[in-house]
Amino acid sequence: MAKGDPAVSSRGRRAAPRSRRAAATAEPELVQLLTPTGERIESATGPDGTEYRVDFTDEEYRGLYRDLVLVRKLDAEATALQRQGELGLWASLLGQEAAQVGSGRALRSQDMAFPTYREHGVLYCRGIDPIMPLGLFRGVDQGGWDPNEFKFNMYTIVIGAQTLHATGYAMGVHMDGKTGTEDGEAVIAYFGDGATSQGDVNEAFVWASVFNAPLVFFCQNNQYAISEPLERQTRVPLYRRAGGFGFPGVRVDGNDVLASYAVTRHALDNARLGQGPSLIEAYTYRMGAHTTSDDPTRYRIASEVEAWQAKDPIARMKAFLDKQQIADDAFFAEVDEQARAEAVHLRERVLELPDPAPVSMFDHVYPHGSPELDAQRARFSTYLESFEGSAH
């Protein structure tokens, strides 16, 4: 969807210097194109004066809504599978669908994404079968896939590590001369608010900045690093961190799929044109637990969750589609049914994921093996085969 050029205009109008300093957690100045009640805002201006707008067709609007609903439903199914003992763990994206679908759909096919372990929505938007990461969470594989095939790096568990990987990759893209044109290549690195306190992320900021890497740092600020609230990460809004490293930063309403799309598309296009990195802070909220091993009621108050409930990314999109008569009840029902069917299909396939063969632990250690490893594999295979046909 939204395959064509985005109607994002990026007039470099210099903004008046801001006098008021927003606290990190105060009601943020954010780019918003769709209000929580579903009102469209024609255009929004970023801190550097960039004007953001989108102009989607009705079909594209409906497509975004479909993405949001599907991503949420598949995520809920995975959570249920964990509760039923079929997954060891699951990191739910509930509440962050718009940030992921908006940014994921803003990627062009040649762009490369570096996810954390929560970017199921981005993965979906890349056209990847949602079962791909579930082997990792079921414990039947190592979560390895070919990043080049999918233009989507492997899920990274180590907090913030992927920002360095992305920086190196983006520097490579730049050195290969794949930037500077409209069809140039850009890279996006996902991370969270907690990761901004990591050394890796700050190093990535430095390197990406000074080497002018074609990289978009996409921070989903979901307000909590597991149980640690944002005010323990920063005294300034996260997007302003970028200024100190020498590249632009913008805060977008992460529950607004339209604004998330617009801001990301703009940043990616800047990167692919050779204008260097930028930071997007998608201001959102993790409605569920950090992972299925977490109990958020121990560190957040219910009223806070309720306040964010009112900003739900899907509800506002539905209200918009409804009000503008872009979609009717039949459409919404059809989307729900599709989501249900895909969730059941996903469930069935998860339950059928095969257990790995013991000898597979030798795979993927070296691309072409090694004498030492080959010998170990041979010994182990012989050992395993010696049991064939016996009850041992």
Add this chain to the structure above:
Amino acid sequence: MSRIKEFNLPDLGEGLTEGEILAWLVKVGDVIELNQPIVEVETAKAAVEIPAKWAGEVRSIFHPEGSTVEVGTPIIAIDTDPGAGPVPESTTAAASADLPTPSAASLAAVQVAPAEGMVEPGLIGGVAPGGRTAVLVGYGPRNAPAKRRQRRDGPPRQPDTSPRPTGPAQVTTPAPVAPVAAAPVAAAPVAAAPVAPTVNGNGRVAGPVLAKPPVRKFAKDLGVDLATVTGSGPLGSITRADVQRAVDGSTAVAEPLAATSPATSAASFGADREQRIPVKGVRRLTAENMSRSAFTAPHVTEFLTVDVTRAMKALDRLRGRREWRDVRVSPLLLVAKAVLLAVRRHPMVNSTWAGDEIVVKEYVNLGIAAATERGLIVPNIKDAGRLTLRELADAMTGLVQTAKAGRTSPADMSGGTLTITNVGVFGVDTGTPILPPGESAILAFGAVREMPWVHKGKVKPRQVTTLGLSFDHRIIDGELGSKFLRDIGDFLADPEAALLAWT
């Protein structure tokens, strides 16, 4: 392929071993959808709702609210094809004795007192008809939270298991633990057969035999079939030593028996002249419950030696009556009668400690310890206080015969309120019995011997026995316990007079 599927409590966090059932969101008979929330469980990490893994109809709920359940233990059984009519015998998880894989719940959860240790009659725990006790099999009384919740809910919680109006009879078991307690029936063949190792230490029925690769190799090299070896390692896994023992003794078949009832089978010793019997299944659970009871309820034991010559004569007279001719009449019958009458005079002894309240029961489900090949089991006579002596005699005879035949039903073993352990049949004088979890008094009835006794001022040979009464000192003070025991003694000293005086 069974259409009745049991859902095991999963590890809801990472590396958790147990969870507490906070609330059931469904009840037996409910038709549920896939992913419909069925139960709220609290673990060390979080309180979470578990969505149903299958659509269908709830057939059994194995654990009441407030109970703590081990990860891997079945908590609910769902009929995934409820429209298909009655469940064939072989797929009825709850009631089939020859279920190929005994409902894991069963073994995990059932506690059956073993043969040795006559002074510690176990009790198949369960929710008593009064509902409050909820001595959850295998886990003992977890009083505070469980009882608190139940009280808040008002009436005793039984909805879990209320018979479904339309279901096949065999699954409409009357007590929550019934499916669980199906184990004794199912357990017997398992324990006797060499496949016992597939029932691991937690009572879970494992598919493949558990053993580490070097142990497998070791067993293979020695030609030992792992399926015949009893595992003593974690989760019932087979260790190197287990394999070695199997080779040394070639007694792999005997071992499972030994593990279940060591007293009845010859010990087989390895080279080190030590035998290692895996603590698992029934033994483990019994141990757990006895320990819990012993260290939870402050026990006091009192003894009373009684001249029961008159009672023995009364028994003889009873036996001589025509209408009692075919009735089995034993001294235990009179002891039971004595206990029932004494309970009527001291109702407080027939009670349960429930954390912040004491539940006193008007009915007496009288547990009678019975030695069987599988070990000691303790079926109880429901509402025994209402029975006439003749009915009581018949009930006791039937109960013992059923137990010896190994056909004691789960319902017979659940809900006991007060127990008699007849250690006298083994020729010993008395003991200090441990209370079955959820009960407050237990009487040990010793051997009746002819002893020198001062009778009417002269030493004469008299029929004498010793009674040992253990009681929960939280509920029963020394005075009450003494009076209760004294009344039992008074009855046995002169049953006819006591009957005239008390009834």
